Amino acid sequence: MASNHTAPLPTSPPEPFQTGTGKCLTVACIVVTFTLLVCACLALVLAGALGSGYVRITLGATATPPLTATPTSTDTPTPTVTAPPTATLPPTTIPTRTITRFPTTLPTRAPTPSPTPTFLLTPTGVTFKFDDSVAQSERDLIQNGVALGRRSFGDVGPVTVFAYTDLNTLITEMARNNRLSIESDRSKDLRRRFENYTWSAAASSGAIWLWVSDRWKTRPREAKTRALIHEYFHLAQDARAGRVGSKGPLWLIEGAAEFESYRVMANLGQAHLSQARSDKIIQTRGLLNSLSSMEQLTTAEVEDTGAPYSLGYLAVERLIADYGGERALLQFWDEQSKGATWQSAFQSAFGISLSNFYAKFEAYRREQFPPYCGAVQTARATVSPTPTAPSIRFDRRHPPGALALSGDPLSASPNIPYTFCVSGFPLTALTEDQKRTSYKTPTGVQTWHSCGGNCIILYMHPSASPGEYTFSIELSDGRRAETVFQHGNNSSTVTPRP
Numbered sequence: 379m380a381s382n383h384t385a386p387l388p389t390s391p392p393e394p395f396q397t398g399t400g401k402c403l404t405v406a407c408i409v410v411t412f413t414l415l416v417c418a419c420l421a422l423v424l425a426g427a428l429g430s431g432y433v434r435i436t437l438g439a440t441a442t443p444p445l446t447a448t449p450t451s452t453d454t455p456t457p458t459v460t461a462p463p464t465a466t467l468p469p470t471t472i473p474t475r476t477i478t479r480f481p482t483t484l485p486t487r488a489p490t491p492s493p494t495p496t497f498l499l500t501p502t503g504v505t506f507k508f509d510d511s512v513a514q515s516e517r518d519l520i521q522n523g524v525a526l527g528r529r530s531f532g533d534v535g536p537v538t539v540f541a542y543t544d545l546n547t548l549i550t551e552m553a554r555n556n557r558l559s560i561e562s563d564r565s566k567d568l569r570r571r572f573e574n575y576t577w578s579a580a581a582s583s584g585a586i587w588l589w590v591s592d593r594w595k596t597r598p599r600e601a602k603t604r605a606l607i608h609e610y611f612h613l614a615q616d617a618r619a620g621r622v623g624s625k626g627p628l629w630l631i632e633g634a635a636e637f638e639s640y641r642v643m644a645n646l647g648q649a650h651l652s653q654a655r656s657d658k659i660i661q662t663r664g665l666l667n668s669l670s671s672m673e674q675l676t677t678a679e680v681e682d683t684g685a686p687y688s689l690g691y692l693a694v695e696r697l698i699a700d701y702g703g704e705r706a707l708l709q710f711w712d713e714q715s716k717g718a719t720w721q722s723a724f725q726s727a728f729g730i731s732l733s734n735f736y737a738k739f740e741a742y743r744r745e746q747f748p749p750y751c752g753a754v755q756t757a758r759a760t761v762s763p764t765p766t767a768p769s770i771r772f773d774r775r776h777p778p779g780a781l782a783l784s785g786d787p788l789s790a791s792p793n794i795p796y797t798f799c800v801s802g803f804p805l806t807a808l809t810e811d812q813k814r815t816s817y818k819t820p821t822g823v824q825t826w827h828s829c830g831g832n833c834i835i836l837y838m839h840p841s842a843s844p845g846e847y848t849f850s851i852e853l854s855d856g857r858r859a860e861t862v863f864q865h866g867n868n869s870s871t872v873t874p875r876p
């Protein structure tokens with residue numbers, strides 16, 4: 379069961395996960411004591427392209443249907459297909475995929491993927507631990523997702539998958555595995571991250587942790603399968619690097635897990651990389667952080683915990699397209715097993731220095747998807763964590779369907795997207811539930827999404843009455859901000875009221 383979100387509204391970003399070893403990667407990866415690396419999925423970001431709790435329906439619309447007409451699981455599994463027991467990591471001779479080099483236009487939206495295959499893979503060398511409440515259909519899906527990861531990324535040694543409906547049991551197991559006290563701050567922090575739905579799953583040395591929450595159950599099958607593949611890729615990163623807690627910048631660790639999980643799903647016909655790319659771009663349009671500021675959690679988290687996933691995805695896409703393909707990506711972790719630092723591994727794997735890549739990527743970003751809310755800043759922390767007076771300003775009106783996210787038909791045409799920029803308050807300090815409470819959207823708004831950082835998209839129904847509309851944010855501590863925008867004329871240069 380999900381816990382109630384009764385916690386007071388935080389006025390500052392969550393505390394970074396401090397560790398004895400110094401490194402601490404938030405939503406994504408945290409190094410707990412004993413150098414245990416925990417990599418977690420960010421439910422909102424990971425599911426962004428395939429429908430998720432991100433979707434906010436405000437006009438009495440029906441629940442967002444999943445992306446595809448997926449079959450209802452494998453209650454009657456077809457003959458079991460045993461995953462080929464890959465005894466070794468896959469060779470690094472994977473052919474380089476072709477991605478259009480720095481395309482100048484966004485790809486058109488691809489057709490709906492075909493349903494998830496009904497076959498059930500049985501991964502070898504993987505132990506599954508479920509509590510009694512986990513339905514057979516969920517067990518099949520989880521098993522299948524892990525098997526797909528193992529088939530795609532190879533044997534990473536013994537793996538245990540903990541999937542519980544009861545969060546207490548999950549946290550207790552995680553604490554025991556990490557040799558933490560259940561009462562420790564770290565255990566409480568783990569719990570908080572799951573409860574706030576920042577995490578849906580996590581990976582650590584030889585283990586995948588999954589909370590089979592009510593929200594998890596409502597997610598589309600493709601999103602859940604992909605989340606498991608994402609986590610499995612983290613285990614492969616560790617296996618290749620030859621150590622628990624492989625090294626690298628957060629954006630690369632998470633961006634690679636994101637990209638690879640989409641790639642596997644795309645190969646199965648369950649996702650389209652063009653859609654994923656389009657979604658990731660939408661999710662980064664409000665970000666002002668540079669890619670280089672996302673090497674660690676502490677800086678990335680200030681603005682948006684999802685940033686290393688979305689911007690990281692786009693950066694990894696560029697690395698693969700222009701700097702050596704999948705082979706180079708895997709080589710980055712292989713080099714570390716030979717003792718290379720991650721910085722030198724980056725240079726030798728991709729053939730470009732980190733600083734040069736950063737410069738090239740930011741130039742590409744400026745040209746292809748510059749932020750709505752200002753210029754990219756190379757320094758860290760663009761949002762003050764200290765409470766100030768929040769303000770919100772209308773940014774612009776977009777063509778109908780321009781910012782459509784896959785998995786959310788309400789964001790698609792004919793609805794009209796309007797973007798807004800918030801300042802003086804970090805939206806990342808709000809849980810999704812708190813956002814639902816705080817965002818006061820006018821009638822006619824079909825749904826809303828984050829566009830990364832302090833950016834919000836409202837999707838207005840085109841038939842809403844023409845005129846002025848007010849969008850306000852009301853925080854639980856009484857602070858409030860509002861702005862007015864025009865709807866119903868064709869002007870895209872509406873000026874907000876001061």
Ligand SMILES: [Zn+2]
Nearest residue numbers: 417418419635
């Ligand atoms: Zn991850």
